[in-house]
Amino acid sequence: MDAVPPLVVDVDGTLTGPDRAVDPRVFPILRDWAAPVVVATGKAFPFPVALCDFLGIELCVVAENGGVVFVGQTDALTMAGDPEAANAVADAYREMGYDLGWGPLDFANRWRETELAVSRDQPLEPLQELAVEHDLVVVDTGFAYHVKAPDVDKGTGLRIVADELDLSPEAFLAVGDSENDAPTFELAGESVAVVNADDTAKAAADRVTDVAYADGFLEAIGPYVD
Incomplete structure (x- = not known):
């Protein structure tokens, strides 16, 4: 061994x-x-x-x-990260008529402190555009889209x-x-x-x-x- x-x-x-x-x-x-x-x-x-x-x-x-x-x-x-920018992306995404996809209680983000998680059944392209506007990136983990600081x-x-x-x-x-x-x-x-x-x-x-x-x-x- x-x-x-x-x-x-x-x-x-x-x-x-x-x-x-x-x-x-x-x-x-x-x-x-x-x-x-x-x-x-x-x-x-x-x-x-x-x-x-x-x-x-x-x-x-x-x-x-x-x-x-x-x-x-x-x-x-x-x-680490940029939680204010991630929250801004979430607000803008909702204002565009989209949803984060986790239901009203949103346990995916309820205790999240530095980034944003969006369900993979939600539109990706507008999320990516908003992330770029706020100097963030979107990572697809296979379970969710994560909007996070690039560094x-x-x-x-x-x-x-x-x-x-x-x-x-x-x-x-x-x-x-x-x-x-x-x-x-x-x-x-x-x-x-x-x-x-x-x-x-x-x-x-x-x-x-x-x-x-x-x-x-x-x-x-x-x-x-x-």
Whole structure:
């Protein structure tokens, strides 16, 4: 068995099945991982915090595509991005007659602090035009359109975590499935895209698994577990 590296891992499409439910087989793997584990996601900050909490692992998360980073080992919280511009895009999008697509309670954005998430069943082109007007970009994670600052991503989040832990980003194994994982793939010493990943993630990864979703994650980390 190879030496266990620190791990940075996506959630949706990587630790889940196609139904977006976290596969219970990953629980003991993450709980027993003999190095730091970073949960890196496009979801709002409370979601990865809750996942870590229920797993019983140290809180170490990159949320909102790098907009929020928390490293429990050093108790360091970092906020980045341009939430005012993201809110302006949301207001303008609604004024054009469109909807964010999450219903009246909008749990996708309710606790989001640095960016905007829009359902993929909503029109993309006007959203992109508004993002450009406000110096933002739109990233399609396969689960939502994220309107975010162009200089903030999961890679910038990984750099913050690595600095806090006195590690190099190259020390990490990164596993993911989407274009928002490509920045971590480019920094990590080893990167693996699960086979259901989009073309951007596959192109950025060192290798692609033979199987999809959580099965792919288990394949990716196979050399490091008994």
